[in-house]
Amino acid sequence: MVYLLKMKNNFWKKLERPIYALAPMAGVADSAFRQICKSFGADVLYSEMASVTALVYAPEKTLEMLEFSKVERPYVAQLFGSDPKHFAHATKLITKKLKPDGIDINFGCPVKKVQKQGAGAVLMNDLKLSKKIIKSVIDNTNLPVSIKTRTKVGKVNILKFLDNVRDLDIKAVMIHGRTLNQGFTGEVDFRIIKKAKDYFKGVILANGGVNSAEDAKELLKKIEADGIGIARGTLGKPWIFNEIKEYKSPQPPLNKGGANKCRNAKFCVCTKKEIFEIALKHAKLVEKLKGAAGIREMRKHLCWYAQGLPNARKLRQELVKVENLKDIRKALK
Numbered sequence: 159m160v161y162l163l164k165m166k167n168n169f170w171k172k173l174e175r176p177i178y179a180l181a182p183m184a185g186v187a188d189s190a191f192r193q194i195c196k197s198f199g200a201d202v203l204y205s206e207m208a209s210v211t212a213l214v215y216a217p218e219k220t221l222e223m224l225e226f227s228k229v230e231r232p233y234v235a236q237l238f239g240s241d242p243k244h245f246a247h248a249t250k251l252i253t254k255k256l257k258p259d260g261i262d263i264n265f266g267c268p269v270k271k272v273q274k275q276g277a278g279a280v281l282m283n284d285l286k287l288s289k290k291i292i293k294s295v296i297d298n299t300n301l302p303v304s305i306k307t308r309t310k311v312g313k314v315n316i317l318k319f320l321d322n323v324r325d326l327d328i329k330a331v332m333i334h335g336r337t338l339n340q341g342f343t344g345e346v347d348f349r350i351i352k353k354a355k356d357y358f359k360g361v362i363l364a365n366g367g368v369n370s371a372e373d374a375k376e377l378l379k380k381i382e383a384d385g386i387g388i389a390r391g392t393l394g395k396p397w398i399f400n401e402i403k404e405y406k407s408p409q410p411p412l413n414k415g416g417a418n419k420c421r422n423a424k425f426c427v428c429t430k431k432e433i434f435e436i437a438l439k440h441a442k443l444v445e446k447l448k449g450a451a452g453i454r455e456m457r458k459h460l461c462w463y464a465q466g467l468p469n470a471r472k473l474r475q476e477l478v479k480v481e482n483l484k485d486i487r488k489a490l491k
């Protein structure tokens with residue numbers, strides 16, 4: 159019965175290939191930003207990572223952080239932690255209370271505070287515990303379970319990691335093509351992501367370094383993955399999903415804010431006016447969902463929207479001080 163439910167709920171199978179996912183980003187990819195990315199064609203949206211321990215001891219705030227709107231479906235809630243029992247509890251809770259479309263486990267976070275808890279990327283180096291955690295999530299939900307990893311942590315590379323969990327019903331893996339030691343910079347190892355296909359039969363999403371439609375197409379050509387996860391490439395540029403999907407040929411550099419010289423202007427967001435309209439739409443959503451605190455929180459998004467525009471520095475000086483929609487409108491004028 160559980161097996162049948164799992165089959166029924168596996169949204170990954172139904173998605174058109176290639177899949178373009180908004181990768182998880184703590185402090186950035188909240189419901190408002192996810193909705194904006196969805197409006198530009200993101201196929202799957204990952205939540206910010208949520209602590210399973212917090213979901214055990216003081217769940218309210220974390221559950222609130224994981225909330226989503228139905229327009230965000232398919233929506234994947236990402237969990238991090240190191241205790242299989244906490245994972246089991248958190249999985250049951252969010253399956254019942256939030257009903258996302260999938261649950262993802264974080265094996266990629268390099269943040270020191272997370273590493274100290276034995277969670278995130280360092281887990282990859284402990285094959286036994288990693289397996290126990292994945293199993294505890296799978297056993298406690300009827301939702302498809304996915305994992306997000308790095309290419310290597312300590313002595314364990316992604317191939318060994320996937321081989322170790324071959325017998326588990328993992329539906330998808332997003333592989334950040336860098337080792338833990340690399341953090342967020344340096345070359346992305348696409349060859350090992352390609353090899354991962356021999357070790358994992360589910361959906362493989364490649365992640366790392368995709369900042370343009372050209373990057374995405376190049377990457378897909380090289381690795382023949384099922385899709386791509388994009389994180390920083392969406393910052394101040396959530397329309398990247400649309401650009402990728404409609405991409406036909408190499409483009410001249412985007413002339414943000416200036417005359418619209420982009421050959422693919424139909425689907426690109428090229429002008430300052432268009433960018434400001436999106437920033438304002440995003441801000442309105444944030445205000446609706448999070449109130450004034452949300453506006454302060456989204457100042458970083460506003461600065462990312464301003465990147466590359468004429469007088470960006472001056473504009474950013476205004477944007478880092480905004481308190482409400484009125485301030486934003488004034489700054490963008």
Ligand SMILES: Cc1cc2nc3c(=O)[nH]c(=O)nc-3n(C[C@H](O)[C@H](O)[C@H](O)COP(=O)(O)O)c2cc1C
Nearest residue numbers: 181182183184206207306334366367368388389390
């Ligand atoms: C601000 C920020 C927050 C992130 N938060 C998460 C997270 O919560 N969970 C996770 O698995 N990865 C997280 N990541 C990693 C990204 O999902 C992604 O793997 C990494 O940035 C590489 O992809 P990119 O080159 O497209 O940015 C975060 C990255 C950034 C920049």
